[in-house]
Amino acid sequence: MLRTVRDQVRKHPGLVPQFFFICLGMSGAFLYLFRLARGPHVTWRKSSNPEPWNDLSPTYQYKFVAINTDYKNLKKDGPDF
Structure with missing residues (x-):
């Protein structure tokens, strides 16, 4: 070829x-x-950590480009699991 x-x-x-x-x-x-x-939302080993997205802080920038969002000032809305 x-x-x-x-x-x-x-x-x-x-x-x-x-x-x-x-x-x-x-x-x-x-x-x-x-x-x-x-990425933080992908799990390859379900036995060690089945939900890795719960470990992320609210200030973690998971998007490739964030135009209008300031991740430094975000606060967590829900409870800890």
Whole structure:
């Protein structure tokens, strides 16, 4: 397969940026999925901590981008479990 790609790039050098941006997009998607898999709301071992989101403080910024929310001034509304 790599030989075919190499032959296509030699015949059509304009494909180099396309291959570059496709690889860049695929690596960015993989890194974002890896980030989502390690989030505070994901449980991989249910025996050690079945509900890890209960351990988070109200000031923990769990969103990737928080435009209108100031997490430093938030207070916990519910009871401790």
